[in-house]
Amino acid sequence: MTFKSYWFSLLLVLVAALPGAAQTTTCLPATTQPADAPPDQVVQDFPAGGKAETGWKITYGRAVGKGLYITGAYFRRTPSEPYTQVLYDARLADIFAPYDPGTPRYYDLTGFNFRLVPVSSVDLGSCGSKLDRYVVKEIRDREMLWKDDKQGRRAQEMTIWGTLDASNYNYIMRYGFQDDGTITFRLGATAYNLPGHELVAHTHDGLWKIDMDLGGAKNNLVQVARHLQSKDSFEASYVISPFGDGYEDYLDWLPEEYTELHVINTSIVNANGNPIGYDLKPMRSGSPRHFEAFSHHDFWATVYKENEIIYDQVPTYVNGESLSGNDSVIWYQSSVYHIPHDEDGRYVNNVWQGVALVMWTGFDLRPRNFFSKTPLYP
Amino acid sequence: MYRSHFFSILLTFLVLAPSAVVRGQTPEEDAREAFFTPTAAETSRAFAMAEQAIQERGLRATGPLYNISAELHRDKNAVTRNRLVLVTSYRYSGDVAILSYVDLTKGVVTRVDAISHTNVHLSEAEYLLAKEKALTTPKVRQQIGEYLGQIQVEAMVSHAAYEKDPLFGHRVVRLLFKVPSGGYLAQPIVFVDLTANQVLIDPEPNHSHAAVPSAQKH
Ligand SMILES: [Cu+2]
Numbered sequence: 108m109t110f111k112s113y114w115f116s117l118l119l120v121l122v123a124a125l126p127g128a129a130q131t132t133t134c135l136p137a138t139t140q141p142a143d144a145p146p147d148q149v150v151q152d153f154p155a156g157g158k159a160e161t162g163w164k165i166t167y168g169r170a171v172g173k174g175l176y177i178t179g180a181y182f183r184r185t186p187s188e189p190y191t192q193v194l195y196d197a198r199l200a201d202i203f204a205p206y207d208p209g210t211p212r213y214y215d216l217t218g219f220n221f222r223l224v225p226v227s228s229v230d231l232g233s234c235g236s237k238l239d240r241y242v243v244k245e246i247r248d249r250e251m252l253w254k255d256d257k258q259g260r261r262a263q264e265m266t267i268w269g270t271l272d273a274s275n276y277n278y279i280m281r282y283g284f285q286d287d288g289t290i291t292f293r294l295g296a297t298a299y300n301l302p303g304h305e306l307v308a309h310t311h312d313g314l315w316k317i318d319m320d321l322g323g324a325k326n327n328l329v330q331v332a333r334h335l336q337s338k339d340s341f342e343a344s345y346v347i348s349p350f351g352d353g354y355e356d357y358l359d360w361l362p363e364e365y366t367e368l369h370v371i372n373t374s375i376v377n378a379n380g381n382p383i384g385y386d387l388k389p390m391r392s393g394s395p396r397h398f399e400a401f402s403h404h405d406f407w408a409t410v411y412k413e414n415e416i417i418y419d420q421v422p423t424y425v426n427g428e429s430l431s432g433n434d435s436v437i438w439y440q441s442s443v444y445h446i447p448h449d450e451d452g453r454y455v456n457n458v459w460q461g462v463a464l465v466m467w468t469g470f471d472l473r474p475r476n477f478f479s480k481t482p483l484y485p
Numbered sequence: 486m487y488r489s490h491f492f493s494i495l496l497t498f499l500v501l502a503p504s505a506v507v508r509g510q511t512p513e514e515d516a517r518e519a520f521f522t523p524t525a526a527e528t529s530r531a532f533a534m535a536e537q538a539i540q541e542r543g544l545r546a547t548g549p550l551y552n553i554s555a556e557l558h559r560d561k562n563a564v565t566r567n568r569l570v571l572v573t574s575y576r577y578s579g580d581v582a583i584l585s586y587v588d589l590t591k592g593v594v595t596r597v598d599a600i601s602h603t604n605v606h607l608s609e610a611e612y613l614l615a616k617e618k619a620l621t622t623p624k625v626r627q628q629i630g631e632y633l634g635q636i637q638v639e640a641m642v643s644h645a646a647y648e649k650d651p652l653f654g655h656r657v658v659r660l661l662f663k664v665p666s667g668g669y670l671a672q673p674i675v676f677v678d679l680t681a682n683q684v685l686i687d688p689e690p691n692h693s694h695a696a697v698p699s700a701q702k703h
Binding site for chain 1: 558560561562586598600604607609641642664670672674
């Protein structure tokens with residue numbers, strides 16, 4: 108290095124250190140875990156590294172052929188209150204990948220004894236840490252939580268994620284626990300297109316099983332919220348009604364109705380007297396409808412049973428049991444349609460070289476009347 | 486099916502190989518891992534209890550039965566937090582998944598469910614059979630060509646959903662051939678029907694975009 112270039116480099120370092128001078132990744136600090144915490148538990152307060160306002164306590168599981176899943180999620184609105192349970196269990200019950208010509212039709216969770224890939228340095232990036240050999244934890248800034256002219260607040264979340272090696276495909280399973288009580292569920296499909304069928308279109312259907320126990324397993328009520336509108340009228344409205352009129356049933360997602368589910372606890376109210384709740388908000392670009400009966404509808408709600416765990420059997424689980432007063436389980440399919448393109452890769456002799464970039468699908472669970480006022484607002 | 490009978494009998498004498506159990510490096514890691522996975526000893530015990538329960542309930546039938554997996558299980562309605570393990574087995578006869586709910590704390594199998602024509606992992610033992618079968622087939626060897634000896638063979642269960650599909654109810658495995666550089670061979674497209682003891686090679690598909698087949702089959 109010449110003398111001149113030395114001073115130039117030093118100048119660059121100084122400029123980069125000035126506030127706002129350069130875009131750098133800010134890693135947010137993780138909450139110190141309790142000394143006696145079990146290995147499957149994670150706690151995180153928000154704002155990360157600041158005076159705690161809200162906080163999550165979660166537990167997770169992982170298994171061969173199951174990937175990464177959540178075995179409990181508890182949220183608190185203030186540090187002084189106890190945690191309130193939100194989830195008992197939430198997971199991908201399966202991932203279905205049928206190809207347009209009719210065959211093949213793969214179940215990517217149950218296809219082989221597919222495992223999570225050990226965490227690598229590229230997974231950790233600059234801010235990730237290993238929860239264990241297979242699972243990454245990241246505490247990160249997620250841009251704006253709210254804005255009001257010059258005022259605003261940056262939003263934060265903790266994500267935990269792992270990658271399932273489903274042979275040629277990789278599936279990223281990611282769960283985000285946000286400072287405002289939202290939970291995000293994401294499935295990311297990536298890696299090699301199916302050998303021999305590299306150019307054949309197909310869907311990747313995330314088949315989710317969501318067992319919410321909001322404030323405990325009792326007194327949870329699953330509702331359907333629908334927006335009613337018409338091209339023949341200036342007026343619109345919404346209606347909220349019990350899922351399946353209170354019985355096990357299915358439901359389709361209708362884009363014109365903004366279909367979403369609300370789960371409320373009828374015996375726990377916020378300071379305004381409203382039952383605490385969470386909304387299941389779909390994130391989707393389309394609705395899969397295949398030969399298989401489970402795909403004929405987007406939502407199903409069933410009464411919790413220890414042995415009702417297989418997504419392709421869900422239609423047989425719906426047998427007229429009452430949801431009211433019983434512990435309910437929601438089944439939901441979200442999907443991406445993958446039309447192959449040159450960015451996926453190319454043939455070099457007989458070998459496919461290149462990987463499909465990540466395609467995401469999933470849904471969010473967002474608090475409804477869980478807080479009594481705008482959270483994380485002055 | 487008649488032809489596969491001998492093969493089925495042969496299979497029954499094979500060791501029921503579970504999916505390999507994930508193990509840590511140290512006793513501390515093993516203890517930590519036990520939060521996520523049954524230990525090797527628990528897995529063996531759960532398999533043995535499941536096999537006995539399947540037999541006692543008259544669900545064994547003839548032909549091969551594989552123990553596929555043992556995973557930790559929870560029952561929300563259980564009063565005590567016992568160590569529960571869910572054992573999944575696959576029975577070739579009838580294409581049946583058998584799910585045994587094992588309470589290791591009490592030493593009892595609390596429930597056994599038999600479910601026809603659902604999706605069940607491939608066991609390591611079946612994978613090895615399918616791989617052996619394919620790699621001893623001359624046409625497969627010929628198409629793998631220069632990569633023979635370097636490829637890594639991966640497997641996926643291919644599930645026929647349509648009752649009139651000739652492969653409906655069969656244990657069919659699609660094999661993928663990964664080359665050392667990381668890519669996969671586009672050809673050959675190999676399926677091994679473990680039920681019928683047959684290797685099937687698909688014809689080469691049209692390698693062009695947007696060629697939507699006009700006649701779609703189930
Ligand atoms: Cu794809």
